[in-house]
Amino acid sequence: MTPELARLILAQVCLHACMAGTRMAAPLLALREGYSPAAVGVLLAMFALTQVFLALPAGRFADRHGLKRPIGYSVMAAVLGAGLAVAFPVFPMLCLAALLTGGATGVAVISLQRHVGRAAAGALQLRRVFSWLSIGPAVSNFIGPFTAGLLIDHAGALPNSTTGYRAAFLLMAVLPLASWLLVRPTRELPPVVVEPGSTPASAWDLLRDPAFRRLMLVNWFLSSCWDVHTFVVPVLGFEKGISASVIGSILGAFAVAAAVIRMVMPLLAAHLREWRVMVGAMLMTAVLFGVYPFMGTALGMGVCSVLLGFALGTVQPMIMSMLHQITPEARHGEALGLRLMAINASSVLMPMLFGTMGAVIGIAGVFWATGAVVGAGARAAWLLKND
Template identity: 45%
Template sequence: MSSSDLGPRLEAWRRAFPWLVATLISLHACMAVTRVAASLWVLHQGYGEWTVGVLLSLFAVAPMLLAMWAGRQADKHGMHRPVGFAVLMALLGALAAWIGLDLWTIGLSCLLSGGALSVAAVALQREAGMMVDEPSDLKRVFGWMALGPALSNALAPVAAGLLIDYVSFRAAFALAVLLPLLSWLCTVRIPRHAPAPQTAAQRGRPAWGLLKSPELRVLLLLNVVLAAAWDAHSFVVPVVGHAQGLSASAIGLVLASFAVAATVVRLAIIRWAMQLDEMKALRVAMAMAALTLMVYAWLPGTPGLMLGSALLGLALGSVQPMVLALLHQVTPPDRHGQALGLRMMATNAATVAMPAGFGLLATVSAVAAPMWLMAGLLLLAQWPARALARSRA
């Protein structure tokens, strides 16, 4: 494509960018509503916490299996086909829970809504990366993209809770049915474009071949460690809060302080993207998270835990825009989808495995042991991070 054609196309993409973010918010909200409604329905029916854990793990199983396929589809066909597939998955899952409303249909809904979000996210992130013509703009674009899930996490659970309290569980799942339809209405507002045709050699390249790049290997390793630190916080906060005698509402405030801080830091990234160096920001985030995780269990009362969670939110909330910006810089443009699929698969594999491991570790040692473990891993990860920074200098 000539440079004279590229300008108008980039301008059309940029006008469509709000619809891209809205598509992600809608599909993420479907998953978030399903997650809250499924968890509360299971507890309301008298099932144990173990059943809740199994349902929550289902949200990460399908992403782990579908992420690489989604990346190949996005590279080959562009955004609309994989997003359409994701909308259909989410819609079928929500309909199953709305109509059936039993343990098996709700489990199917968890599986399909989690898979739908991963398939769509890979395609949408790839499309967002193509909407910029300067690498320095990637951080700003992915800062906006990262705000989508944060906004969904703030609003969707509240909406689901109000519907459950004042109408019914079925009404909450009805909301989950509407959200994929809304996401498709947003998707069709985004201009379609066909990726350049792939040669037979390009079609035959497995995503695993990307791991030959030392930069990508280190980047994926750092992403997994930081994602596991996020999971450790989510696991430990209720346990530590309960041990300190905090009420459920106080524990909710602690968790909310993390989400608010993550949102604030992503807004800051959007504002000051040009002044930020990705690797420096990642290394500072790792050091800040490690130090906070070390002392978290000894922070006093609700104010102390809120401060600790806010510091972790600032550190870990900055990670996704930086990682996505770097990933687009270290992989060929025609393989961005595959690279995003690898990232999605790796992080969801950790999400499936880590909660059970954290539970076992906390049982046999101390409730804060998962945080101490992740603090140690984050400190060790500074060595490969420093090597990556040097290679990019």
């Protein structure tokens, strides 16, 4: 790993941790204030809503302007969003904070992935650099929820005050500032030269490629599993009377497992094939979702969380490697934006669907239904072996 890549990973950690910590603290505050699981589902959906509309424009913006300008705008939005939650810890402001921190993270991810992908040479190096880069969200998904949970439990002067929540949101507002300091020394890559007179193509033309369509479908299946886990663990833990710090630790265990497997992947990159990794991850996830509802203790939930982190942690580097191989260099930003838009459009709808399903068929039904869909979707990943 080069020093520049290490800086970019740390920048991603700080910015993503802001969103991850806010995404853990805001639902718990909403539940404490008496809001229903369905309302919490709406709140969680807000973290993805901005990215649905910003992803494609952000991808084109990154294609034109590179890395630093999109990151700068992302930092400002993330600080504003978490700062509003500090000043006004009420449900409408929590939704606005979700919109801002979620959108900021999406724009930053597109610009970082585009920069790193363009700097890599060849399929093997793509697998390695995206394995390293993917460690960032895994680490931040531990740091954000864990530190937020500790502050919620221990920074409050009174048991029913919002002091602990305000402290958690304040830390989340500070973290993105470090991201900008880390990105500033990075040298921009030369812009991609577009042939004069060429007609700009629509981003939707990328979907005419069967390989790209299958890759997006696999990405959607697996991103839904992350949404299920993020939604169900706080609700299930709250119902069982588990403290905020333990819930944060369960979510953090998932993130640590994903980070560990991603640290190993660069060492094994020469022996990995994208389609095989994706098929294995989907089948393992289907099995784990089948047994997760039977875990009645925090320890059992933690074990399932770790195993699920191992399975899902392998996927993103493989998807990003294949995406950069099957799309033109001049349109990497658009392809990344289209991918992010698709999975976040799902993330807007899925938490609300999970909340409704949980009320009708229970949390176990949400797990089993998602596991069945992911298991059946493994065929799409299998077909990628020929692409």
